[in-house]
Amino acid sequence: MSEREEFLRVARRAREAAAGLAPLPRAAKDAALHAVADALAAAAPGIVKANEADVARAREAGTSEYMIDRLSLSAERITAMAEAVRKVAALPDPVGESVRGTVLPNGLELRQVRVPLGVVGIIYEGRPNVTVDAAALCLKSGNVAMLRGSSSAHDSNTALVRVMQEALRGTDVPADAVQLVPGTSRESVKHLMRARGLVDVLIPRGGASLIASVVEESTVPVIETGVGNCAVYVDAAADVDMAVDILLNAKTQRPSVCNAAETFLVHADIADTFVPRALEALREAGVTVHGDERMRAYGDDVVEATEDDWYAEYLSLDIAGRVVDSLEDAVAHIRAYGSGHTEAIVTASQPAARRFVALVDSAAVMVNASTRFTDGEEFGFGAEIGISTQKLHARGPMGLPELTSTKYVVTGEGHVRG
Incomplete structure (x- = not known):
């Protein structure tokens, strides 16, 4: 036969x-x-x-x-x-x-x-x-x-x-x-x-x-x-301590899964305060940051990001980072390079959170929470067959x-x- x-x-x-x-x-x-x-x-x-x-x-x-x-x-x-x-x-x-x-x-x-x-x-x-x-x-x-x-x-x-x-x-x-x-x-x-x-x-x-x-x-x-190029956006109104904790958890808690963060985007107005602390925390966790020119200005060990890095689902201790001028620029980046899995915003501004949720077209959007929560058991479903990134x-x-x-x-x- x-x-x-x-x-x-x-x-x-x-x-x-x-x-x-x-x-x-x-x-x-x-x-x-x-x-x-x-x-x-x-x-x-x-x-x-x-x-x-x-x-x-x-x-x-x-x-x-x-x-x-x-x-x-x-x-x-x-x-x-x-x-x-x-x-x-x-x-x-x-x-x-x-x-x-x-x-x-x-x-x-x-x-x-x-x-x-x-x-x-x-x-x-x-x-x-x-x-x-x-x-x-x-x-x-x-x-x-x-x-x-x-x-x-x-x-x-x-x-x-x-x-x-x-x-x-x-x-x-x-x-x-x-x-x-x-x-x-x-x-x-x-x-x-x-x-x-x-x-x-x-x-x-x-x-x-x-x-x-x-x-x-x-x-x-x-x-x-499954495919997850998930992004964390740190808004101008973010609590810096919270943002560092969320980014670190989203990237390092279990880097080889689809809901791990692969990109972080930082509003320019908070970059001077947030980025040095984030890079230090990521460095201590063994994470390699692939950054744009503005991100590289904050650390000599930040690797130059290529176009492929913005699309990457690393599933490893690597992350791509970019400084953006507005929430809208962050959303534009996500729409251009994201996989529609999970995105997160860290902000104390309710208007910013509402706008981000409205503009981002992904299966899950986190407000002041790690991307790692996109999971059937964490959502209270008890179990899951997978995480769908389609719309039908x-x-x-x-x-x-x-x-x-x-x-x-x-x-x-x-x-x-x-």
Whole structure:
């Protein structure tokens, strides 16, 4: 059987499973999730052994220690994954929720209710924890998960999916509700991206090149997630202590994630006070600043920024900095170079805050708060499948409701249209 034929076989089974999963009540889905969590915890030694093979190959290939850390699983990490599944089970079920409803003048009762998307394809890089997180979120929202992780984590992902499928066999949820896309070649990814009619939506999770590739090549509808060139704007009316704290947190608390700050913009009227302190704090944290000419005037160690720096999602201890003459100039910079993820303003001026919020076109805008708060758990959603930077269907952290569509239910009493 060819790789494409094997993919179509798996995709059709996923499609059939979606029909059986969609109408299940919350109790059935929650019971299945608890079964999955228990099975993961019990199977930890076998999962770790499979993961060790992936890690060994990664080391032989010269993979960076940072990437190996993302790839690696331990008994403790698997325990945390199982607990995360239990937390998903405890979240409210969005399926069947009424979004709006009314009684029309002719007496028809109209309700818009949430329904599962169907089969959700997820393409992601070498993080096997995503395999479990994505599957759990899809199951809770009544969706089938078609998972295509990185080939570097193939043994780990295979072991995780096998454990979850075995756990589901003892529940009302179809075992085929969690599927691993067969194959490790580039072609196997293309099969998923071109499975329109079998797969309802694709969610890529990873770097800019991965997301761009999926968006450009897929015939299946795509929800763009993740790329974050986030900016912190320090307004003329900012509290300097607050601004330094927010900038430092946004850049250094976890620099390798999409909601970390990659750019900071400083109003010229506060630059003499703020910039020297900010550069000192960033320097002590090991951050390299790439600055424009006005920023470089404040520090000999500020690297000259290129045009590419303004677009950069560094995901490292680097940040681009620019001095601007107005709030409007800061917004113009963000519109020109930003990715539409998260921007922050630090200011004591309510008019400035309101204007910034009104002008900035991003999924999240922070006022006197770090960009690091753009996160499903921090927003109180309990969990997220990713952070959408597009404008259709879902925008910002995608919790369980964002993994649903809607349909209209119209109830009459023999109504006919004249």
